[in-house]
Amino acid sequence: MSTQQAEPESQEAPKDPEMQGAESPAAEKQKGGGMVDQTSTDASELEGETVHIKVFRYDPEVEAKQEPRFDDFHVPFEKGMTVLDAVMYARDEYDSSLTFRHSCRQAVCGSDAFFVNGKQRLGCKTQIADLEQPVRIEPLPHQEVVKDLVVDMDHFYDQMHTVEPYFQQEDLPDGELEEQRQSRENREKVKMSTRCIWCGACMSSCNIAAGDNEYLGPAAINKAYRFAMDEREDEEIKEHRLRILEQEHGVWRCQTQFSCTEVCPKDIPLTEHIQELKREAVKKNLKFW
Amino acid sequence: MSQSYNRGLIEDFGRWKEFSAGMWAWIFHKFTGWMLIGYLFTHIAVLSTSIGGAQGETTMVDGEAVNIYTATLQGLEGLFLVRLLEVGLLAVAVFHILNGLRLLMIDLGVGLDAQDKSFYASLVLTGAITVASVPTFLTGVSV
Numbered sequence: 001m002s003t004q005q006a007e008p009e010s011q012e013a014p015k016d017p018e019m020q021g022a023e024s025p026a027a028e029k030q031k032g033g034g035m036v037d038q039t040s041t042d043a044s045e046l047e048g049e050t051v052h053i054k055v056f057r058y059d060p061e062v063e064a065k066q067e068p069r070f071d072d073f074h075v076p077f078e079k080g081m082t083v084l085d086a087v088m089y090a091r092d093e094y095d096s097s098l099t100f101r102h103s104c105r106q107a108v109c110g111s112d113a114f115f116v117n118g119k120q121r122l123g124c125k126t127q128i129a130d131l132e133q134p135v136r137i138e139p140l141p142h143q144e145v146v147k148d149l150v151v152d153m154d155h156f157y158d159q160m161h162t163v164e165p166y167f168q169q170e171d172l173p174d175g176e177l178e179e180q181r182q183s184r185e186n187r188e189k190v191k192m193s194t195r196c197i198w199c200g201a202c203m204s205s206c207n208i209a210a211g212d213n214e215y216l217g218p219a220a221i222n223k224a225y226r227f228a229m230d231e232r233e234d235e236e237i238k239e240h241r242l243r244i245l246e247q248e249h250g251v252w253r254c255q256t257q258f259s260c261t262e263v264c265p266k267d268i269p270l271t272e273h274i275q276e277l278k279r280e281a282v283k284k285n286l287k288f289w
Numbered sequence: 290m291s292q293s294y295n296r297g298l299i300e301d302f303g304r305w306k307e308f309s310a311g312m313w314a315w316i317f318h319k320f321t322g323w324m325l326i327g328y329l330f331t332h333i334a335v336l337s338t339s340i341g342g343a344q345g346e347t348t349m350v351d352g353e354a355v356n357i358y359t360a361t362l363q364g365l366e367g368l369f370l371v372r373l374l375e376v377g378l379l380a381v382a383v384f385h386i387l388n389g390l391r392l393l394m395i396d397l398g399v400g401l402d403a404q405d406k407s408f409y410a411s412l413v414l415t416g417a418i419t420v421a422s423v424p425t426f427l428t429g430v431s432v
């Protein structure tokens with residue numbers, strides 16, 4: 001069964017001049033906001049035009065939508081428009097049943113990871129002006145689709161929790177100094193790994209994770225890295241963490257395809273972290289008698 | 290909600306145009322690995338004629354009794370197709386070696402940022418070495 005239906009039900013937006021008129025002041029305001037005009041060439045080309053987006057639709061509860069298809073929307077372009085803005089506009093103005101998750105709209109909450117033009121991206125972080133049209137927006141691959149752009153994230157969260165993603169330290173520092181201070185160097189070391197927003201883009205891009213449901217996956221391993229490399233945790237707990245990581249479906253499953261590193265919206269060097277943990281696991285088990 | 294939709298395998302190979310460098314490197318590495326395994330079996334099959342050859346067995350070539358091992362090899366080397374396959378084998382082996390070195394570097398944490406460049410470099414080098422080998426492999430072959 002192909003999801004790439006050739007005949008999407010077209011939902012062309014009437015080019016409502018009034019509506020577009022209402023859009024432009026906002027665009028003007030943005031322009032006046034002193035923002036650095038980075039996407040100038042592309043954006044100016046699109047100014048005053050509509051953007052063609054193709055959105056994956058599926059709803060098991062509505063008979064007509066049980067067979068997945070793509071719907072077309074033509075959204076009036078506004079400078080600085082993101083993929084999320086476009087789908088929100090489509091939902092608000094054309095089809096209120098269009099379903100997707102979002103919250104912060106500033107790449108912090110991690111709820112709006114979509115598959116945009118063949119790549120896992122955050123809707124709110126991806127500029128429409130940077131994309132080729134028509135912009136194809138689908139739910140994340142390798143996760144079951146619940147409705148439209150919403151995927152079932154349960155398995156992803158399960159994997160994240162497997163690595164015990166919380167700080168574990170028995171002894172608090174003595175004396176007055178009750179904060180558990182970390183050295184600058186150590187902070188630098190784990191800095192990137194702390195940026196994960198649990199969006200699941202990396203997991204969705206990983207072919208190995210797709211083929212092996214038990215594989216911890218890049219996000220969980222990165223989370224484990226964040227704590228395993230934190231010097232404030234005991235040796236004992238670090239060993240415990242490495243034991244989780246070096247099991248059959250742990251770090252050794254990674255085949256260095258770099259897909260996760262490429263899609264991570266927070267630029268976390270995931271493959272690098274996984275490789276480093278592999279070396280840690282080897283070091284831990286190497287014994288020279 | 291009990292129902293959900295699984296898009297299945299179409300996500301994987303149906304999207305080959307969207308694969309990135311690391312993904313191609315992975316596919317090529319697996320593919321060349323299997324090719325090399327296949328070659329090894331063929332290689333052993335051909336070599337096994339040397340047992341007969343060592344025991345003095347002969348075969349008739351142009352009305353002459355020739356050592357069976359020598360005859361097998363000469364017969365194979367005389368075929369254009371076999372020469373062509375040898376060029377292919379070289380390409381496969383060279384890529385597998387170069388990408389293997391690339392993976393070794395990745396394992397050691399060296400040049401992770403340049404992983405795509407090192408893949409392209411492996412490809413280019415493989416191509417260059419293969420092309421350079423053509424005259425050597427194809428000399429004296431009767432088509």
Ligand code: SF4
Pocket residue numbers: 195196197198199200201202203218219222263264265266267268270
């Ligand atoms: S590691 Fe990156 S891609 Fe993966 S869940 Fe975290 S933020 Fe998302």
Ligand code: FES
Pocket residue numbers: 102103104105106107108109110111112113122123124125
């Ligand atoms: S809406 Fe929160 S990350 Fe995009």
